[in-house]
Amino acid sequence: MARKYAIKEVFATLQGEGAQAGTPAVFLRFAGCNLGYEVCPWCDTDWVKATWTLGLDDTLELVRRTAVEGFGAEKPGLLLVATGGEPSLQLDRPLSDALRARGYRISMESNGFRPVDRSLVDWLTVSPKQAVFGQKDGDEMKLIYTGGAVPGITPNVDAVRAIAAGTEFASYFLQPVDVPATGGPNYGEAIAAVMELGPPWRLSVQTHKVVGIP
Numbered sequence: 001m002a003r004k005y006a007i008k009e010v011f012a013t014l015q016g017e018g019a020q021a022g023t024p025a026v027f028l029r030f031a032g033c034n035l036g037y038e039v040c041p042w043c044d045t046d047w048v049k050a051t052w053t054l055g056l057d058d059t060l061e062l063v064r065r066t067a068v069e070g071f072g073a074e075k076p077g078l079l080l081v082a083t084g085g086e087p088s089l090q091l092d093r094p095l096s097d098a099l100r101a102r103g104y105r106i107s108m109e110s111n112g113f114r115p116v117d118r119s120l121v122d123w124l125t126v127s128p129k130q131a132v133f134g135q136k137d138g139d140e141m142k143l144i145y146t147g148g149a150v151p152g153i154t155p156n157v158d159a160v161r162a163i164a165a166g167t168e169f170a171s172y173f174l175q176p177v178d179v180p181a182t183g184g185p186n187y188g189e190a191i192a193a194v195m196e197l198g199p200p201w202r203l204s205v206q207t208h209k210v211v212g213i214p
């Protein structure tokens with residue numbers, strides 16, 4: 001039986017985070033995650049129930065319609081952000097090949113718990129949510145800085161250093177955790193941590209939330 005993809009949402013916007021912030025992109029958010037809200041109680045994404053379960057052609061048509069509505073066309077080089085949930089559970093060779101054939105540059109945002117086939121993507125962001133994880137290289141590591149007030153694997157800079165030890169990423173970002181119940185993003189803690197860590201660490205701000213886009 002032909003492969004189906006469980007998709008939560010598709011939308012046209014600008015990438016908000018990390019080194020590609022500001023880049024026009026179609027976000028393809030898959031449903032399902034191999035970690036879940038018990039591991040990441042501060043997760044800001046609804047990935048639980050698929051809105052669509054589609055075969056390859058229907059998935060491509062959904063992406064095409066979204067690009068046309070958002071950008072006027074499937075413009076060559078447009079970023080396709082495969083996210084979730086955990087997108088590595090679903091982005092496979094047929095979908096990757098078909099998206100690239102339409103001119104997309106594929107960026108994946110993975111929790112890196114298990115190794116990712118980098119040949120499927122043009123850009124890999126790894127955002128570990130557990131201290132032990134499998135994907136140790138990529139274009140950027142983006143660690144959510146939970147700091148002192150929120151449970152997580154990054155309570156302080158020593159934990160950040162330990163997670164990054166032995167990894168090889170082109171860029172390293174620390175991103176404030178956004179928990180409305182504790183007053184929103186912990187910018188102060190995250191900025192202090194980046195200043196203490198020094199290079200190559202940089203601050204990643206969720207600019208899409210600041211400017212009010214998806």
Ligand code: SF4
Binds near residue numbers: 034036039040044086
């Ligand atoms: S791994 Fe990512 S998508 Fe899954 S629960 Fe954690 S933060 Fe949410």
